[in-house]
Amino acid sequence: MKKIEAIIRKTKFEEVKDALLEVDIEWFSYYDVRGVGKSRQGRIYRGVVYDTSYIERILISIIVRDKNAEKTVAAIIKAAQTGEIGDGRIFIIPVEDAIRIRTGERGDIALYNAEKEK
Amino acid sequence: MKKIEAIIRKTKFEEVKDALLEVDIEWFSYYDVRGVGKSRQGRIYRGVVYDTSYIERILISIIVRDKNAEKTVAAIIKAAQTGEIGDGRIFIIPVEDAIRIRTGERGDIALYNAEKEK
Amino acid sequence: MKKIEAIIRKTKFEEVKDALLEVDIEWFSYYDVRGVGKSRQGRIYRGVVYDTSYIERILISIIVRDKNAEKTVAAIIKAAQTGEIGDGRIFIIPVEDAIRIRTGERGDIALYNAEKEK
């Protein structure tokens, strides 16, 4: 199993979600992160200017079976790419095991919907 | 060392916390995530209906020594299980090293309280 | 590649950021987490006292090339250490691959700025 961590633009989230659904990735988690990077923005607060590059991003975390990793990555790239600086990154992290809390099932089976994919 | 990532219902958080304390897991981090999944909810905003399955979940992240991984997983399942769809998942991810910032200690020792567990 | 997850005090964030920039770590993500731990705080709400140890922390997530891992850890420790309980922890997690969404580049090259470091 792999954990796919994709850091994308907030505005691309809906498209990425749809792209993932198309390749049958139906379950994932996401949350807001801020990225620090080089595309600095000058900000002012009550007359104090401060340089910052905090950019709001969404981090999508998907645990997939090994065989699905590449198609997941491809789907994300396709949907999230604009070609301009700030498109974000994808990281692939090894996962040792997965457990479905509801049933206690472990391993690959915990990742997919038994009824559907068999 | 292992990282245990458990995605649970918000309403089960207190119980899971208590269960973890019972098995002597006293330190962990958590944050809000939203899960995308199949239990869709119809939402309306100013007359536009939009389908969504964004469900608020809590992600608990615990780094444990290898020997504690199983009992941690068991504790979470026990406390978070309702048997209904949406109970969430647990993922186990390998961790190479841990460092306690306060002391700079590395390895297993960074994870437990020296005074307590020896 | 390694993922460095550092859980630090909110008040130390700016210093850590500066320390990282100094060792040429220019890209990272961070988000708010709450830590559960032993430094309990009594809280009261409408007359009900409840014990809690929820402490607001920032989790910094940095993916670095293997060779940069140690200097990153060192920079964080230097900047985030106060010596008092609650300084936080750093975890090192293996990463298999990284992809830059903008270009589709994979591997180490996805992590650094080609123009700069070559």
Place this chain on the structure above:
Amino acid sequence: MAEVLDTIMIASDSISSVVPVVTTDSIASSLTVATDTIGELIFSLDTVWVLLASALVFFMQAGFALVEAGFTRSKNTVNILMKNLIDFAFGSLAFFLIGFGIMFGVKNGFIGSFIPYSDGIWSGGIPSEAFLIFQTVFAATAATIVSGAMAERTHFVSYVIFSVVISAIIYPISGHWIWGGGWLSTLAEPFHDFAGSTAVHSLGGWIGLTGAIMLGPRLGKFKGKKVNAIPGHNLTIGALGVFILWLGWFGFNPGSQLAASGTANAVAISHIFLTTNLAAAAGTVSALALSWIKYGKPSLSITLNGTLAGLVAVTAGCDVVSGWGAVAIGLLAGILLIFSLRLIENVFKIDDPVGAASVHGITGAFGTLAVGLFSQSTGLFYGFGTQALLSQFIGVVSVAAWGLSAGFILFFILKKTVGLRVDKRVEEEGLDIYEHGEAAYN
């Protein structure tokens, strides 16, 4: 009006300038015009006063909405806001159509008449429509209080129904007893509830308490013997709500004088303004102090409730207690509140998310009784014996009995028909999504 006056001016100018023509008759008729105009001015000033007070009391709806939203969880915020919005909307219509007639219609001791509002039902020193508006904003307050006690688990459709019933029937009936010429106002020593500690607040508190009991506690509130705190999601909003309520109370109490013209009225509304403010301040201070002593830390959530306790308690007697009396009532209300919150939650294990039963029910009852002690014209502490205290007691008890029993019947019927409480899953995931399909924060 300007034209009328021009006539007098011309008339009286002619009187004084054209010396010879001055006759007693022409002066007399000018004087009549002047006197009539003065009469109209008195009427107008009183109207302006009541309308502006109505606007302030209306704004309390926003205050209640914010207090209730701030003191509950974000997953139920849309639901709470919706309730506070629609109870005023339905309440305005229901009171116009039914409630006003029941409250102020043809007098029999127990109930008025079942007719829609019309000009003839009430008459006094202001236009009857101004009086209707002032009474409408009061009626809606009673229903709003209930929504706080029953927050985070009540079926929305049930809420709509019972908020209509409260504004249209339950509140007007006991209101009739007190303010509509009913039996409480004809006791030997008439029951004194100047602006509604009992008529509005206690009643709302008791109905809310009944509702909270019949609904049962929110999931996770009580675990065995343990009482869990379920902190509100936004105290900034909650505190703003309390400030708005405090502001609104400057319409609620002084406006209940229903008149401002004449030295007596001007002095009265000033005095009421002062006692209202002093009691609020005193309630804040005593709740702060006691929470600090009891829990080791000065708690904002309790202190805000203390402010409201002071305001609720002084409402019955704001016109008859002295400044010092108001301070005493406020101090006691703030202390009583804290014990009441504990009692209801820890001893009786009733889950009242915003403490409505304590803030409005208990301190409202206390404040009403306090009139029998602190009233400068009838109170025990001023040597007037226990006559007034007895009347106050009768009023408090009978309205409590009415609120508890009418509430019980109402909620019982709803429970057996449309259902009072949402499903477990809906409660867990939040009413916003399941009942309204919307989230408050995105």
Place this chain on the structure above:
Amino acid sequence: MAEVLDTIMIASDSISSVVPVVTTDSIASSLTVATDTIGELIFSLDTVWVLLASALVFFMQAGFALVEAGFTRSKNTVNILMKNLIDFAFGSLAFFLIGFGIMFGVKNGFIGSFIPYSDGIWSGGIPSEAFLIFQTVFAATAATIVSGAMAERTHFVSYVIFSVVISAIIYPISGHWIWGGGWLSTLAEPFHDFAGSTAVHSLGGWIGLTGAIMLGPRLGKFKGKKVNAIPGHNLTIGALGVFILWLGWFGFNPGSQLAASGTANAVAISHIFLTTNLAAAAGTVSALALSWIKYGKPSLSITLNGTLAGLVAVTAGCDVVSGWGAVAIGLLAGILLIFSLRLIENVFKIDDPVGAASVHGITGAFGTLAVGLFSQSTGLFYGFGTQALLSQFIGVVSVAAWGLSAGFILFFILKKTVGLRVDKRVEEEGLDIYEHGEAAYN
């Protein structure tokens, strides 16, 4: 003033006490003083009324700011707040310098005079500065409405310019037609827009609609045939905004009477207060009911818009419709609103983030026409024929034509010069950071 009165008192005391000295002349002169004093009191009470109404209407700026901020995304919150703050600031100055003269200056049917405010431009039963203030807070409302329709994508510098032009020129011109003695007020059956359903709200709605069309939809709003919901970031704030607006309307409508003294005025302002409240309540209820039926769930965002629809619609006729008429107008406005929102968004594919064109434009027009039906003194439903309805129609259409064309010209020039819309990147990342260098939440 007290001194003057002392004199009369002494005078009249002497009259009554020192019996023999009483002469007709001394009485006559005392009477003159008394009558003058009464005249001054009338003037004063009317002034107090108008000033307090102005304060309430001013507060609507906060209401609009919160509604617009709450119903849009958090990344554009600073921008929205800034717009609502500066449109009132620039508007106050612009209306003082230019707008007031255009609206109320020397009367020709189409436009007043281009002179800064001065004492002589207007005179009536209150100080001209009180009148200026009341008109200023109205003028700023029209500009504010526009900012809602054009939210989340308009260049800030453009906004500053067009908000000044609206307050200084566009609004005063059509305002002159209606309230400044212009051609609409001299029709055979004069166009009746008591407090500005058309003069203020519709005008703002139409300009906003033009702006929304010329800007184009926000990125991601329409995807092929699909309409995407872009939910607002904070409905608590949005709901508070609506409560504040409702409160402000109690200044907006009853204040437009511009007088409170005399029985007729007192009765009138009470009646207006009542019709305003009933229509708001009815709009809330019908929008709630229809959203419940249509979408299966009672939606807060729509219900809040329904409240505003009821308020906007009753504004034109709040003085001449009955309580029942107000209920009818409110109910219809709430229903019309929902269809209008759908029409503009789903059929015409125009992106109006807060629904300003529907809430203010469409229901404002409807409410103005409704005067021709529901007016108790001229309306069709009361047997007065179609004369009034026709005048209302002429007024609605001509102001719409004016708003749409003036808006078009204004936005066209801005588009070709400073630019109307921000860059794609700015829109994506939020206007707050790129246009203001600040985030609302940290």
Place this chain on the structure above:
Amino acid sequence: MAEVLDTIMIASDSISSVVPVVTTDSIASSLTVATDTIGELIFSLDTVWVLLASALVFFMQAGFALVEAGFTRSKNTVNILMKNLIDFAFGSLAFFLIGFGIMFGVKNGFIGSFIPYSDGIWSGGIPSEAFLIFQTVFAATAATIVSGAMAERTHFVSYVIFSVVISAIIYPISGHWIWGGGWLSTLAEPFHDFAGSTAVHSLGGWIGLTGAIMLGPRLGKFKGKKVNAIPGHNLTIGALGVFILWLGWFGFNPGSQLAASGTANAVAISHIFLTTNLAAAAGTVSALALSWIKYGKPSLSITLNGTLAGLVAVTAGCDVVSGWGAVAIGLLAGILLIFSLRLIENVFKIDDPVGAASVHGITGAFGTLAVGLFSQSTGLFYGFGTQALLSQFIGVVSVAAWGLSAGFILFFILKKTVGLRVDKRVEEEGLDIYEHGEAAYN
């Protein structure tokens, strides 16, 4: 009152109808009744005006709470809200018990008398309790201002103590000089501070400045030469606070006339309303423009401060400057504010989280001096020489000296006893949890 009038009406009706009975005597006595009634109406209208103004000024407490909460970090929100709540609560009681007597009691030039409020201390054209209320809401404002400058690091118990001392003693003493018949009001050309630019705002600003200096900057504010921005957590709430303050100022300034009846008063309050609004608008615009020029982007946080600067500055002279003068004062105040913010923060390295010293202290002083320039009856620019300017200067300096020294002594004592500043850890983790055991957001 209605009964009294009925009597006159019957009397005067009889006069005019029953022709023969009309005697000079009966007319004279009717006239006396009418004149008395007019006197009572004047008294009543003035009371209504002052009470409603008091309600508006009270609401400023909510405005301050929101501004201060919005402009600071979320970890200290409970603390800020609590301070703003309890300073008004304690202030109301302290001013009732001590402050009012010191400010308005038996006149010696420096201080009044140490007695609790009682009816006889003050008398004028309104009930003394109405006057007390109006003065109470003013007194609380001064204390509130201080809490902003000392936000995010002050010990709560210290805050409670010094807010009581300010409302009970410090503010009333200098207030006595200016408004209580003290030495500043008896200068050859009396010091003119109509509604308190100096008496309230500057004083609060100076005490706050002293506090900010003695506390030292928040951790992380200054790092070597670098000044770090510590952005507020919620500008929506901050902006709402400013709107509420702007609204409240319509009570603060026009209410300070303390009367509304009579043409002169009606014209005066209208004028004050207008100058207040124009200065606020002008302050907003100039702060916007200068921030735009200086920092390249129009900043909301600065613009909001500009609004307040305009309001504070015009407060001293709102009654005597022209509309154009008000615009000038507002524009200058907005500009001055920005330089003052920089000076205090960047040059003096004083950390004043919400800019209270600049907004209230500096622009308050400026506005007071501006009276000597812009007053239409005494100002230099209107050819009246420097006499008034000198008096204004004396007033500004002596109140500044008083505020700085009284503040210094007070804070010094607190520092040596209960402690002024919280521990490093408490400051880092937030005062909410450590001082109050509560979080604002959950």
